[in-house]
Amino acid sequence: MLASTGTAQAWGFFSHRLINRLAVFTLPPDMIGFYKANIDYLTDNATRPDSRRTVVPGEAPRHFLDVDVYGDSAVYKLPRSYPDAVAQLGEDSLLRHGIVPWQVARMKGQLTAAFQAHDTDRILHLSADMGHYIADACVPLHTTHNYNGQLTGQRGIHALWESRLPELLSAGYDFFTGPAPYLDRPTQTIWAAVGRSHAAVDSVLGFERELSRKLPDDRKYGFEQRGNLTVRTYSRDFAREYHQRLNGQVERQMRLALRLVGAFWYTAWVDAGQPDLNALPRTPSEKEQQRLALEAKQAAQAPTTPVAGHED
Numbered sequence: 681m682l683a684s685t686g687t688a689q690a691w692g693f694f695s696h697r698l699i700n701r702l703a704v705f706t707l708p709p710d711m712i713g714f715y716k717a718n719i720d721y722l723t724d725n726a727t728r729p730d731s732r733r734t735v736v737p738g739e740a741p742r743h744f745l746d747v748d749v750y751g752d753s754a755v756y757k758l759p760r761s762y763p764d765a766v767a768q769l770g771e772d773s774l775l776r777h778g779i780v781p782w783q784v785a786r787m788k789g790q791l792t793a794a795f796q797a798h799d800t801d802r803i804l805h806l807s808a809d810m811g812h813y814i815a816d817a818c819v820p821l822h823t824t825h826n827y828n829g830q831l832t833g834q835r836g837i838h839a840l841w842e843s844r845l846p847e848l849l850s851a852g853y854d855f856f857t858g859p860a861p862y863l864d865r866p867t868q869t870i871w872a873a874v875g876r877s878h879a880a881v882d883s884v885l886g887f888e889r890e891l892s893r894k895l896p897d898d899r900k901y902g903f904e905q906r907g908n909l910t911v912r913t914y915s916r917d918f919a920r921e922y923h924q925r926l927n928g929q930v931e932r933q934m935r936l937a938l939r940l941v942g943a944f945w946y947t948a949w950v951d952a953g954q955p956d957l958n959a960l961p962r963t964p965s966e967k968e969q970q971r972l973a974l975e976a977k978q979a980a981q982a983p984t985t986p987v988a989g990h991e992d
């Protein structure tokens with residue numbers, strides 16, 4: 681039995697989990713105890729926004745921004761305020777072409793408010809989710825309309841870059857980033873991250889194209905066992921050579937992602953007046969745990985029909 685692995689899930693579950701987890705270790709002493717106590721929560725829930733794509737209306741566009749549909753230098757020009765963007769571009773366009781930087785900026789405000797309210801449930805919930813969207817903003821193919829190479833005959837490149845490469849190679853990555861910095865202008869920071877991701881799109885697509893010319897299909901693809909399924913996927917040789925041509929790009933973007941996740945958590949806490957996290961309940965409430973269990977159940981039973989927005 682054959683199945684394709686070409687889904688366009690952000691970063692792949694493996695990387696999202698790793699990024700949220702490693703971000704905890706960038707936090708200052710006043711925060712790290714609380715976050716370490718919840719490191720499994722932050723890891724396990726790192727992928728929740730992807731799981732609920734087909735359940736929650738409006739979820740899909742939060743994970744990407746098709747910068748190129750707005751023109752070459754759009755990333756420098758698009759309105760940073762969401763209401764301004766709605767006024768200028770129309771909400772239809774925004775929801776079709778993605779809203780990830782606006783989503784992160786909005787959640788930064790929500791997380792600051794949750795710290796001010798000393799609300800453990802919301803702090804954890806927002807920290808986990810915001811980590812996911814920040815990580816998505818660091819994936820080059822989350823900033824282009826050609827998000828899975830579907831316009832250039834390179835279908836499958838999304839999973840190659842964000843799942844296959846880190847799963848094969850991340851054991852050798854260097855994730856040391858030092859302590860999370862305070863962000864004076866968090867909105868500018870997330871837009872800069874989207875700009876950097878978008879600048880990498882050409883090499884992400886170009887190197888795959890070059891390499892595909894060099895390696896015939898029987899060397900480009902291989903078959904691997906996944907549970908009971910035999911799946912066709914990019915071969916290990918192809919993945920390794922692609923990685924070499926990208927010269928550590930996936931590793932750099934993962935490192936940027938985890939550093940930014942830590943920085944946004946830290947900045948929200950500072951902007952909330954540095955509340956004493958040791959005085960908060962250490963774990964999510966019973967009610968929140970029940971809500972999460974219900975959400976997970978709904979996501980598991982969700983229809984598998986694609987929803988609009990990088991659905992390939």
Ligand SMILES: [Zn+2]
Binds near residue numbers: 730743
């Ligand atoms: Zn995502």
